[in-house]
Amino acid sequence: MPKTRLFPQRRPNLLVWCFAFICAIIAVIVIIAGIIVFVGYLAIRPKVPLLYVHAARLDDVVYDQAGLLSVRLIIIIKAENHNQKAHVSFYNTRLTLQYHGLSIAALVADPFEVKKNTSQELNYVVESSPIPLGTQEQRMTQQSLQKGVMPFFLKGNSRTRWRIGRSLGSVKFWLHIKCYMWLPMNSTVVYPSCSASSH
Structure with missing residues (x-):
């Protein structure tokens, strides 16, 4: 008759x-931290800051027969912080002003802070050196001179950072500006409607 051998039951290792x-x-700590961050987010309701072209003005245009163009512009960039409980830092702000695809000026800003629920303006005076234009750009410039309006394009990026409470960490975003500006040659102030995005 076959015999069955019973082995002693092994207890789980310590x-x-x-x-x-x-x-x-660790799982409990992670869950509690997630709840704290979520509640803090609902309490503060952080909003992405804005950076856009508030106003622009073309003050002077010099164009000669050799195809050299010089311009003087005033551009006002506005930074807005609609957060009720957090200051926002802007840094790595660099914009490029173009005319028919030609880069004519770089607009940069030192790091700055916008207090909660306020805004700040960056005023740029752009005085370009003589810009040599190609044949196509010369033709388009002559057409613009006849119409009394000149096209400019401003694009660039800025980095933002703000804290959600004292212990919930910080939030960072890239802000991107793309702005087409049709500026009259009679020094009229224009308030462009520009596209802006963030991520």
Whole structure:
């Protein structure tokens, strides 16, 4: 008659119990931290800051028969912070002003801070050196001179950072500006409607 051998039942290793206990503690900490961040987010309701062209003006245009163009512009960039409970820092702000695809000026800004629920203006005076134009650009410039309006394009990026509370960490975004500006040659102030995005 076959015999059945009974082996003694092995008890779980103490190290396994310790590892399971530590994993449980870590899981609880992660869940609690997630709840705190979520509640803080709902309480503060952070909003992405804005950076856009508020106003622009073409003050002077010099164009000669050799195809050299010089311009003088005033451009006002506005930074807005609609957060009720957080200051916002702007840094790595660099914009490029173009005329028919030609880069004529770089607009940069030192890091600056916008207090909660306020705005700040960056005023740029752009005086370009003589810009040599190609044949196509010369033709388009002559057409613009006849119409009394000149086209400019401003594009660039800025980095933002602000804190959500004192212990919930910081939020960072890239802001992107793309702005087409048709500026009259009679020094009329224009308020462009520009596209802006963030990520």
